[in-house]
Amino acid sequence: MPKNRRTSRGKSRISSNFSAQHLLINKQLSKDMIDMAKITPNDTVIDIGAGKGAITFPLAKRAARVIAVENDPVFAEKLLDKMQGVANIRMNRQDFLQFNLPKSPFSVVANIPFSITTPILGKLLDDPAVPLQRAVLIMEKGAAKRFTSVRITNPRILKWRMWFDLRLVRTVSPDHFSPPPKVESAIVTIFRKQSPLVPLHAHARFMALATYILQQPQAPVFAALQGIFTPSQIKHVVKALRLERNQAVSSLNEQQWGELFHSMLRYVDPSRWPKVPKKKMPKIPRAKAPKMPKPKMPKISKPRMLKNPKQKK
Numbered sequence: 001m002p003k004n005r006r007t008s009r010g011k012s013r014i015s016s017n018f019s020a021q022h023l024l025i026n027k028q029l030s031k032d033m034i035d036m037a038k039i040t041p042n043d044t045v046i047d048i049g050a051g052k053g054a055i056t057f058p059l060a061k062r063a064a065r066v067i068a069v070e071n072d073p074v075f076a077e078k079l080l081d082k083m084q085g086v087a088n089i090r091m092n093r094q095d096f097l098q099f100n101l102p103k104s105p106f107s108v109v110a111n112i113p114f115s116i117t118t119p120i121l122g123k124l125l126d127d128p129a130v131p132l133q134r135a136v137l138i139m140e141k142g143a144a145k146r147f148t149s150v151r152i153t154n155p156r157i158l159k160w161r162m163w164f165d166l167r168l169v170r171t172v173s174p175d176h177f178s179p180p181p182k183v184e185s186a187i188v189t190i191f192r193k194q195s196p197l198v199p200l201h202a203h204a205r206f207m208a209l210a211t212y213i214l215q216q217p218q219a220p221v222f223a224a225l226q227g228i229f230t231p232s233q234i235k236h237v238v239k240a241l242r243l244e245r246n247q248a249v250s251s252l253n254e255q256q257w258g259e260l261f262h263s264m265l266r267y268v269d270p271s272r273w274p275k276v277p278k279k280k281m282p283k284i285p286r287a288k289a290p291k292m293p294k295p296k297m298p299k300i301s302k303p304r305m306l307k308n309p310k311q312k313k
Protein backbone atom coordinates (compact mmCIF):
# COMPACT_ATOMS: atom_id res chain seq x y z
CA MET A 1 0.00 0.00 0.00
CA PRO A 2 1.42 3.42 -0.83
CA LYS A 3 2.58 5.40 2.17
CA ASN A 4 0.27 8.32 1.58
CA ARG A 5 -2.68 7.88 -0.68
CA ARG A 6 -5.95 9.58 -1.33
CA THR A 7 -9.18 7.98 -0.27
CA SER A 8 -12.24 8.12 -2.45
CA ARG A 9 -13.34 11.08 -0.34
CA GLY A 10 -10.16 12.91 -1.35
CA LYS A 11 -8.62 13.03 2.15
CA SER A 12 -4.96 12.05 2.44
CA ARG A 13 -4.21 9.13 4.77
CA ILE A 14 -0.72 8.46 6.10
CA SER A 15 0.20 4.90 7.01
CA SER A 16 0.82 4.55 10.70
CA ASN A 17 -0.25 2.31 13.55
CA PHE A 18 -3.40 4.41 13.81
CA SER A 19 -4.53 3.96 10.21
CA ALA A 20 -4.78 0.29 11.25
CA GLN A 21 -4.12 -0.93 7.71
CA HIS A 22 -1.22 -3.33 8.10
CA LEU A 23 -2.08 -5.95 5.53
CA LEU A 24 -1.05 -9.53 6.10
CA ILE A 25 1.49 -10.68 3.49
CA ASN A 26 2.28 -14.12 4.91
CA LYS A 27 -0.16 -16.56 3.28
CA GLN A 28 0.83 -19.41 5.58
CA LEU A 29 -0.16 -17.33 8.60
CA SER A 30 -3.72 -16.90 7.26
CA LYS A 31 -3.97 -20.68 6.82
CA ASP A 32 -2.53 -21.31 10.30
CA MET A 33 -5.15 -18.99 11.82
CA ILE A 34 -7.97 -20.82 10.01
CA ASP A 35 -6.58 -24.14 11.32
CA MET A 36 -6.38 -22.74 14.85
CA ALA A 37 -10.03 -21.68 14.61
CA LYS A 38 -10.94 -25.27 13.57
CA ILE A 39 -13.13 -23.93 10.76
CA THR A 40 -15.37 -26.58 9.17
CA PRO A 41 -17.55 -26.54 6.01
CA ASN A 42 -20.59 -25.81 8.23
CA ASP A 43 -19.26 -22.61 9.77
CA THR A 44 -20.24 -18.98 9.35
CA VAL A 45 -17.11 -16.86 9.85
CA ILE A 46 -16.64 -13.11 10.09
CA ASP A 47 -13.46 -11.39 8.86
CA ILE A 48 -13.33 -8.06 10.72
CA GLY A 49 -11.45 -5.48 8.65
CA ALA A 50 -11.10 -7.66 5.57
CA GLY A 51 -8.71 -5.29 3.74
CA LYS A 52 -7.83 -6.82 0.37
CA GLY A 53 -8.95 -10.27 1.49
CA ALA A 54 -5.74 -11.93 2.78
CA ILE A 55 -7.87 -13.94 5.23
CA THR A 56 -11.27 -13.68 3.49
CA PHE A 57 -10.41 -15.80 0.44
CA PRO A 58 -8.65 -18.70 2.18
CA LEU A 59 -11.57 -18.68 4.66
CA ALA A 60 -14.10 -18.96 1.82
CA LYS A 61 -12.41 -22.22 0.76
CA ARG A 62 -12.99 -23.76 4.20
CA ALA A 63 -16.21 -22.27 5.62
CA ALA A 64 -19.84 -22.38 4.54
CA ARG A 65 -20.22 -18.59 4.64
CA VAL A 66 -17.80 -15.71 5.10
CA ILE A 67 -18.95 -12.26 6.14
CA ALA A 68 -16.31 -9.67 5.26
CA VAL A 69 -16.66 -6.35 7.08
CA GLU A 70 -14.56 -3.45 5.83
CA ASN A 71 -15.17 0.26 6.27
CA ASP A 72 -12.55 1.61 3.86
CA PRO A 73 -14.39 2.29 0.59
CA VAL A 74 -11.25 1.71 -1.53
CA PHE A 75 -10.54 -1.71 0.02
CA ALA A 76 -14.23 -2.61 -0.05
CA GLU A 77 -14.39 -1.83 -3.78
CA LYS A 78 -11.26 -3.94 -4.49
CA LEU A 79 -12.65 -6.81 -2.46
CA LEU A 80 -15.96 -6.67 -4.34
CA ASP A 81 -14.06 -6.88 -7.66
CA LYS A 82 -12.03 -9.88 -6.48
CA MET A 83 -15.15 -11.59 -5.11
CA GLN A 84 -16.72 -12.12 -8.55
CA GLY A 85 -17.49 -15.82 -8.81
CA VAL A 86 -16.99 -16.58 -5.11
CA ALA A 87 -20.53 -17.26 -3.97
CA ASN A 88 -20.05 -17.75 -0.24
CA ILE A 89 -18.61 -14.33 0.67
CA ARG A 90 -20.92 -11.52 1.74
CA MET A 91 -19.39 -8.08 1.75
CA ASN A 92 -20.44 -5.53 4.37
CA ARG A 93 -19.05 -2.10 3.67
CA GLN A 94 -19.44 -0.62 7.12
CA ASP A 95 -17.89 0.07 10.52
CA PHE A 96 -17.72 -3.24 12.38
CA LEU A 97 -18.84 -1.52 15.57
CA GLN A 98 -22.16 -0.72 13.85
CA PHE A 99 -22.51 -4.17 12.25
CA ASN A 100 -25.38 -6.42 13.39
CA LEU A 101 -23.86 -9.70 14.54
CA PRO A 102 -25.50 -12.97 13.38
CA LYS A 103 -28.15 -14.44 15.69
CA SER A 104 -26.98 -18.00 14.96
CA PRO A 105 -23.57 -19.47 15.94
CA PHE A 106 -20.57 -17.88 14.20
CA SER A 107 -16.78 -17.66 14.48
CA VAL A 108 -14.26 -14.93 13.70
CA VAL A 109 -10.85 -15.08 12.03
CA ALA A 110 -9.31 -11.65 11.56
CA ASN A 111 -6.32 -9.34 11.57
CA ILE A 112 -8.22 -6.60 13.37
CA PRO A 113 -7.63 -2.82 13.33
CA PHE A 114 -5.50 -2.29 16.46
CA SER A 115 -7.04 1.09 17.22
CA ILE A 116 -10.41 -0.48 18.13
CA THR A 117 -9.25 -3.76 19.70
CA THR A 118 -11.10 -3.36 23.02
CA PRO A 119 -14.40 -2.19 21.44
CA ILE A 120 -14.23 -5.18 19.05
CA LEU A 121 -13.69 -7.62 21.91
CA GLY A 122 -16.42 -5.90 23.92
CA LYS A 123 -18.87 -6.32 21.05
CA LEU A 124 -18.03 -10.02 20.75
CA LEU A 125 -17.67 -10.96 24.42
CA ASP A 126 -19.52 -8.54 26.74
CA ASP A 127 -22.86 -10.30 26.33
CA PRO A 128 -22.35 -14.07 26.56
CA ALA A 129 -25.67 -14.58 24.75
CA VAL A 130 -23.96 -13.40 21.54
CA PRO A 131 -23.45 -16.78 19.82
CA LEU A 132 -19.69 -16.45 19.18
CA GLN A 133 -18.10 -19.91 19.19
CA ARG A 134 -14.42 -19.38 18.36
CA ALA A 135 -12.21 -16.48 17.35
CA VAL A 136 -8.61 -16.26 16.20
CA LEU A 137 -7.39 -12.68 16.12
CA ILE A 138 -4.17 -10.84 15.35
CA MET A 139 -3.83 -7.90 17.71
CA GLU A 140 -1.15 -5.75 19.25
CA LYS A 141 1.03 -7.86 21.57
CA GLY A 142 0.51 -5.53 24.56
CA ALA A 143 -3.28 -5.89 24.27
CA ALA A 144 -2.95 -9.66 23.82
CA LYS A 145 -0.97 -9.87 27.07
CA ARG A 146 -3.55 -7.81 28.96
CA PHE A 147 -6.46 -9.99 27.86
CA THR A 148 -4.71 -13.27 28.63
CA SER A 149 -2.62 -12.54 31.76
CA VAL A 150 -2.82 -14.97 34.68
CA ARG A 151 -3.31 -12.10 37.14
CA ILE A 152 -6.66 -10.44 36.43
CA THR A 153 -7.26 -6.88 37.62
CA ASN A 154 -9.87 -5.72 35.12
CA PRO A 155 -13.46 -6.83 35.90
CA ARG A 156 -14.54 -6.68 32.25
CA ILE A 157 -11.74 -9.00 31.08
CA LEU A 158 -12.43 -11.25 34.06
CA LYS A 159 -16.08 -11.46 33.05
CA TRP A 160 -15.17 -12.49 29.47
CA ARG A 161 -13.07 -15.27 30.94
CA MET A 162 -16.02 -16.81 32.80
CA TRP A 163 -17.37 -17.96 29.38
CA PHE A 164 -14.36 -17.95 27.08
CA ASP A 165 -10.82 -19.33 27.15
CA LEU A 166 -8.46 -16.60 25.95
CA ARG A 167 -4.92 -17.67 25.03
CA LEU A 168 -1.92 -15.86 23.56
CA VAL A 169 -0.74 -18.52 21.12
CA ARG A 170 2.23 -16.86 19.43
CA THR A 171 3.82 -13.52 18.68
CA VAL A 172 4.01 -12.27 15.09
CA SER A 173 6.88 -10.12 13.87
CA PRO A 174 6.19 -6.87 11.99
CA ASP A 175 7.72 -8.27 8.74
CA HIS A 176 4.57 -10.30 8.12
CA PHE A 177 2.64 -7.10 7.35
CA SER A 178 2.77 -4.33 4.79
CA PRO A 179 3.47 -1.69 5.89
CA PRO A 180 5.06 -3.21 9.03
CA PRO A 181 3.50 -1.92 12.25
CA LYS A 182 5.79 -0.22 14.79
CA VAL A 183 4.81 -2.75 17.44
CA GLU A 184 4.87 -6.53 17.73
CA SER A 185 1.62 -8.40 17.20
CA ALA A 186 0.27 -11.63 18.63
CA ILE A 187 -2.33 -14.25 17.80
CA VAL A 188 -5.02 -14.70 20.44
CA THR A 189 -7.46 -17.60 20.36
CA ILE A 190 -10.86 -17.25 22.02
CA PHE A 191 -12.85 -20.45 22.52
CA ARG A 192 -16.22 -20.70 24.24
CA LYS A 193 -15.83 -22.83 27.37
CA GLN A 194 -17.65 -26.18 27.31
CA SER A 195 -19.01 -25.41 30.78
CA PRO A 196 -19.19 -21.70 31.63
CA LEU A 197 -18.01 -20.84 35.15
CA VAL A 198 -21.02 -18.55 35.74
CA PRO A 199 -24.49 -18.97 34.18
CA LEU A 200 -24.95 -16.76 31.12
CA HIS A 201 -27.98 -14.95 32.55
CA ALA A 202 -25.96 -13.88 35.61
CA HIS A 203 -23.36 -11.87 33.70
CA ALA A 204 -24.44 -8.47 35.03
CA ARG A 205 -24.53 -9.76 38.61
CA PHE A 206 -21.06 -11.30 38.21
CA MET A 207 -19.76 -8.02 36.78
CA ALA A 208 -21.13 -6.16 39.83
CA LEU A 209 -19.27 -8.57 42.16
CA ALA A 210 -16.00 -8.39 40.17
CA THR A 211 -16.14 -4.57 39.98
CA TYR A 212 -16.73 -4.32 43.73
CA ILE A 213 -13.96 -6.74 44.71
CA LEU A 214 -11.37 -5.50 42.22
CA GLN A 215 -11.63 -1.87 43.36
CA GLN A 216 -8.24 -2.50 44.97
CA PRO A 217 -6.72 -5.46 43.15
CA GLN A 218 -3.81 -5.70 45.59
CA ALA A 219 -6.07 -5.86 48.67
CA PRO A 220 -5.79 -9.10 50.68
CA VAL A 221 -8.65 -11.53 50.15
CA PHE A 222 -10.15 -11.12 53.65
CA ALA A 223 -10.30 -7.32 53.31
CA ALA A 224 -11.63 -7.32 49.74
CA LEU A 225 -14.52 -9.65 50.64
CA GLN A 226 -15.51 -7.77 53.82
CA GLY A 227 -18.28 -5.55 52.46
CA ILE A 228 -20.17 -8.58 51.11
CA PHE A 229 -19.32 -11.67 53.17
CA THR A 230 -19.54 -11.87 56.99
CA PRO A 231 -16.34 -12.88 58.91
CA SER A 232 -17.53 -16.48 59.29
CA GLN A 233 -18.50 -16.67 55.60
CA ILE A 234 -15.03 -15.34 54.66
CA LYS A 235 -13.45 -18.08 56.79
CA HIS A 236 -15.55 -20.68 54.99
CA VAL A 237 -14.84 -19.24 51.49
CA VAL A 238 -11.07 -19.02 52.11
CA LYS A 239 -11.04 -22.69 53.10
CA ALA A 240 -13.38 -23.91 50.34
CA LEU A 241 -11.49 -22.06 47.59
CA ARG A 242 -8.08 -23.11 48.97
CA LEU A 243 -7.01 -19.45 49.40
CA GLU A 244 -4.66 -17.65 51.78
CA ARG A 245 -6.37 -14.90 53.80
CA ASN A 246 -3.64 -12.44 52.87
CA GLN A 247 -3.14 -13.19 49.20
CA ALA A 248 -3.97 -10.38 46.78
CA VAL A 249 -7.49 -10.70 45.44
CA SER A 250 -6.18 -10.23 41.88
CA SER A 251 -4.33 -13.55 42.21
CA LEU A 252 -7.57 -15.58 42.22
CA ASN A 253 -7.76 -17.79 39.14
CA GLU A 254 -10.81 -18.08 36.85
CA GLN A 255 -12.07 -21.20 38.62
CA GLN A 256 -11.86 -19.52 42.04
CA TRP A 257 -13.78 -16.47 40.75
CA GLY A 258 -16.55 -18.78 39.54
CA GLU A 259 -16.67 -20.51 42.92
CA LEU A 260 -16.62 -17.18 44.77
CA PHE A 261 -19.64 -16.02 42.77
CA HIS A 262 -21.55 -19.21 43.54
CA SER A 263 -20.68 -18.88 47.25
CA MET A 264 -22.12 -15.37 47.25
CA LEU A 265 -25.39 -16.58 45.67
CA ARG A 266 -25.58 -19.48 48.10
CA TYR A 267 -24.57 -18.00 51.46
CA VAL A 268 -24.85 -14.24 51.34
CA ASP A 269 -28.12 -12.46 51.97
CA PRO A 270 -29.15 -10.73 48.68
CA SER A 271 -29.32 -7.39 50.51
CA ARG A 272 -25.49 -7.55 50.74
CA TRP A 273 -24.86 -8.39 47.06
CA PRO A 274 -23.20 -5.54 45.13
CA LYS A 275 -25.85 -3.62 43.23
CA VAL A 276 -26.22 -4.23 39.51
CA PRO A 277 -26.16 -0.80 37.86
CA LYS A 278 -29.38 0.02 36.08
CA LYS A 279 -29.15 -0.09 32.28
CA LYS A 280 -28.79 3.40 30.89
CA MET A 281 -31.75 4.13 28.68
CA PRO A 282 -30.94 6.16 25.58
CA LYS A 283 -32.04 9.73 26.03
CA ILE A 284 -35.08 10.50 23.96
CA PRO A 285 -35.07 14.18 23.00
CA ARG A 286 -38.19 15.88 24.26
CA ALA A 287 -40.40 17.10 21.47
CA LYS A 288 -40.40 20.86 21.50
CA ALA A 289 -43.82 22.31 22.12
CA PRO A 290 -44.76 24.66 19.31
CA LYS A 291 -44.50 28.29 20.31
CA MET A 292 -47.97 29.60 20.94
CA PRO A 293 -48.64 33.26 20.75
CA LYS A 294 -49.30 34.72 24.15
CA PRO A 295 -53.03 35.04 24.62
CA LYS A 296 -54.05 38.62 24.59
CA MET A 297 -55.90 39.40 27.73
CA PRO A 298 -58.69 41.87 27.35
CA LYS A 299 -57.91 45.05 29.19
CA ILE A 300 -60.04 45.25 32.21
CA SER A 301 -60.61 48.76 33.19
CA LYS A 302 -60.76 49.62 36.84
CA PRO A 303 -64.28 49.25 38.16
CA ARG A 304 -65.79 52.63 38.48
CA MET A 305 -67.25 53.34 41.84
CA LEU A 306 -70.81 54.10 41.61
CA LYS A 307 -71.55 57.20 43.43
CA ASN A 308 -73.72 56.71 46.43
CA PRO A 309 -76.44 59.16 45.98
CA LYS A 310 -76.65 59.56 49.75
CA GLN A 311 -72.92 60.29 50.05
CA LYS A 312 -72.28 63.77 51.13
CA LYS A 313 -70.23 65.87 48.86
Ligand SMILES: C[S@@+](CC[C@H](N)C(=O)[O-])C[C@H]1O[C@@H](n2cnc3c(N)ncnc32)[C@H](O)[C@@H]1O
Nearest residue numbers: 022023024049050051054071072095096111113
Ligand atom coordinates in the same frame (compact mmCIF):
# COMPACT_ATOMS: atom_id res chain seq x y z
C1 LIG B 1 -4.85 -4.67 10.06
S1 LIG B 1 -5.79 -4.39 8.63
C2 LIG B 1 -6.15 -6.02 8.13
C3 LIG B 1 -6.54 -6.16 6.69
C4 LIG B 1 -6.66 -7.61 6.19
N1 LIG B 1 -7.56 -8.38 6.99
C5 LIG B 1 -5.31 -8.27 6.14
O1 LIG B 1 -5.02 -9.02 7.10
O2 LIG B 1 -4.56 -8.03 5.22
C6 LIG B 1 -7.31 -3.85 9.36
C7 LIG B 1 -8.41 -3.52 8.38
O3 LIG B 1 -9.52 -3.07 9.12
C8 LIG B 1 -10.15 -2.00 8.43
N2 LIG B 1 -10.88 -1.24 9.44
C9 LIG B 1 -10.43 -0.26 10.26
N3 LIG B 1 -11.40 0.16 11.09
C10 LIG B 1 -12.51 -0.56 10.77
C11 LIG B 1 -13.84 -0.58 11.27
N4 LIG B 1 -14.22 0.23 12.25
N5 LIG B 1 -14.73 -1.45 10.73
C12 LIG B 1 -14.35 -2.27 9.71
N6 LIG B 1 -13.10 -2.29 9.20
C13 LIG B 1 -12.18 -1.45 9.73
C14 LIG B 1 -9.02 -1.26 7.77
O4 LIG B 1 -9.47 -0.51 6.67
C15 LIG B 1 -8.12 -2.42 7.37
O5 LIG B 1 -8.45 -2.89 6.09
